[in-house]
Structure formats: C-alpha cells, structure tokens
Amino acid sequence: MREIVIVGAGQGGLQAAMCLRQDGFAGRITLIGAEAGLPYQRPPLSKAYLKSGDAGALQLRPASFFEKKDITLITGTRVDSIDRAARSLRAGGRDLRYDHLILATGTRNLRPPIPGADLALDLRTLEDAARLRAALDRPRRCAVIGGGFIGLEFAAVARALGHEVTLAEAAPRLMARAVSAETSARFLGLHEGMGTRVHLGDPVREVFPGGIRLASGTRIEAEVVLMAAGVTPNTELAAAAGLAVDNGVVVDGRLLTADPAISALGDCAVFPDPVSGRPVRLESVQAATDHARLISRRLLGMADDRYDAVPWFWSDQADSKLQIAGLATAGDETVTRGDGAIFRFNAGRLSAVETVNDARTHMQSRKRLAGAPVLRRHLEAAGFDLAAV
C-alpha cells in the first residue's frame, strides 16, 4: 500500500492521517478538505469560541505539523467523484489515485422544509460560528430552533452574554434522542432558571424576517434565528460511487465498506454497535478519533479487530458539564442514584451512565463499560457503586 487518500479534513480525517504516520506508514498521505484553512475542532464553536472569538485556539495542528509529518493537506477543495474501478478520485479538476480511501466527510446542518428556513443561521463550521458571533455584537433577541446539544449550548452562552433567548423544540423534551427523560428535565430546569423561554412539542412552521412561528401559532420575535435542528451525513459522494448508504456510509464491524479499498469513519459512518449489533451513527469526537485509530491499525496490518470502543460524549451548558458514557437506546430503563447519577439499562444490562459535574462516576463508567457486561442486579446489590461490582 503506497497511497492513502482521506476525504474530509475534520477531526476524524486529521486523526486518521496522524495515526497512519504514528503507526509507521511510510507511503503518501493526502488529506483533502472542502473547508478553507487548517483542520480545527468543532466542540468549542458552541462553547468558548462564541465568547472569546479566538479562532486560533480551535486549530488542531499548526501548518508546520503537516510538513514535518509529510502529510499533503489540500484545503478548500471538494472531492467531486470517486472512480472505484480505477481507484482514483476527482477533486479540483484533477485526478488522484489511491490504494486505500478513507471517507471522513462528516455531516452538514439539516434544513427542514419550512418557509424561510434560509433566513436562519447555522452552527456547524467556523465560518458559521463567526457569522453567528458577529450577529451577537449588541443585545439581541435570539430564537433557537432545536433543543439538542448545540442549540442548548448556544442558548446557555447567549444568555450568559446577556441576550434574550427563546428555544423551540419539536419533541416533548430536550436532547430527546440522546439522554434519559430525567436528564432532559434537569437541563430544562437549568435553562429556564437562566431565563431562557423553552417551547416543547411545538415544531417551527416558518422563519420570517424578524422571527419564527411555531405550530401552536406562537410567534417569537427575534433578530437572530439559529437553526440547530440536527444534521444530515454527507453521503452523496459514497452513494454516487455505488456504496451502500443508509443514514450514513454503511461499514462493517471493521469500518470497511463493501469495497475493500474504502473505509469510512466519524460522523458520516454507520457501523454496527458492538453491544447490540444494530447500525448506529455517532456524532462525537470520541467516535471520530477511535474510528481513525482502528482503521490505521488495520491498514498497517497491526491488528484486524472489530470496533468495540465505549462511546463517550460531553456537553457544557453554563456551569453544568453533562457527561455520557456508553450508548442507550430509546426505551432503556432508568435508575437515578441518590447523588443524581443516572444509570440506563437494556435487558438488565448497563447501557449508559449520564452524570453532571461528576468526572469520577463518568470515568468509572467508561472503564466498566469496556469490560464484561455490568448487570443491573449486581449494581443494585452494590448500591450502584461502580467500584464495588
């Protein structure tokens, strides 16, 4: 194997390039990304960056790094198509050969088909965040469409900066896809306590110049409207090349597509959950980096393991750091420990632990979930002390 090309120069794409070099790959590595500038991290975009505006702090590695590690970084260039038979791809008017291709194309913001959706701002890229930050240059009324992590993180920062915030969520509770009802309720209290008005179970029907209108008829006046209603994976490239796509680029337990010369990772990849076997797509730094590590080791023949890393995630909202270890499915049972830590169970087996400002329990959970199944009855007998089971 001499040429490895990575499409998408985000968190996972860069990690793959770094791992390949670190693991000893001596061939050519080309990292192609559609965005301008050096690869950067997204998590601070809805956190520290909105406050500080310090774009330099987001950069994952300096320009000199790419030279030193002999990684060819091509930015501001979109890959247009893949010719699988020829093992080459077309980008910026030229053809590039590969022995192995890694798709790390991430996601883009979802635009629900409602009138005026284009009037809303996004929060996915640094460019989006800079625009949003500029719009907050004086006291504003903000309307947030979507009560997921990004919408809520933005709401917390905007309130802390003194802006008025109203948030509308179509589902009956916040972060409904990702956390238990108990955690949703806790964060609803946090945001309402900060003075954010929250409308639940009330989807947005229209964005108009000067605000949004909800299904209930409620009109929310706002100068700044943020669309944070989820994302859609960038799968067009894979689909056009005839690869299977189903809510993401479909890969097997080794993160390989049906084409043995193409892997996929991170936000754009759908892979079998190591615990349940069901196809999942995760949007997290953890998945992007752990995927990259596994693929690198496989390509260099160091290992051929199935992907089995324990998922973890965090979200900073005001002074509450929410940490999630593991992966729960809708309908998993919930037990709240005396100190507020939330344990989720699927068929009697620990699936996830949600904590707030409790690094100890979070890290214990990550360790525990990496080992043999943790059973509910054992935890119950141990008073939900993870160290005792």
Place this chain on the structure above:
Amino acid sequence: MVKVTYVAADGTRTEVDAPPGSNVMQTALDNDVDGIVGECGGAMMCATCHCYVDEDWSDATGARRDGEDDMLDCAADEVRPNSRLSCQIRLTEGLDGLVVHLPEEQV
C-alpha cells in the same frame, strides 16, 4: 511570552515561547511538540495530555483541578504525584521557565 520546556520520555528537550493565557497542552500542539495528544481539546475528557511537572515547578503550577484525579486514573502511562493534565495548566507570567516531562504513552 512564557517559556516552557518539554522533556520527552527519551530526554529530548524542546523549548518554546507561549502567550500567557494559553495552556501547556495547547502550547505543545501549536509548537509541534510530540508526546501530547490533547484529543478532547482541553475539555478534561480524554487524559491524552498527561504530563509530569518538574519538581521545581510543582508549587508554582499548584494543585490538580476538580476532576483531574479521576481523569488521570485513566491515563495510559504511570500516574505519579506530579502528574497533571497539561490542558489544565494555564500559563501565567509566573510560570515563565516551566519544565514538564512527558510520558512515553498517551493513548
């Protein structure tokens, strides 16, 4: 500027200048110092920014922050009394000359 010296596990010393307000993890990445990964960007989620503060500097850098102990528990290399998460050490003028030692492994 604040001078920081990173001593790799094999003894290689790298001396860099950093603006006050940055942290020891970010400074390493900005200056291409190998041996610090900093996967979570300083969110105290990954423990891939583990370092050993040189004995002469342990007072100046102060005690571990809330939650740091728990993260260090999961560090890849041996945790010692002078172990810190480098993302949690903020550089101030008072840390000019700081020396930190890097573990062999971060992941």
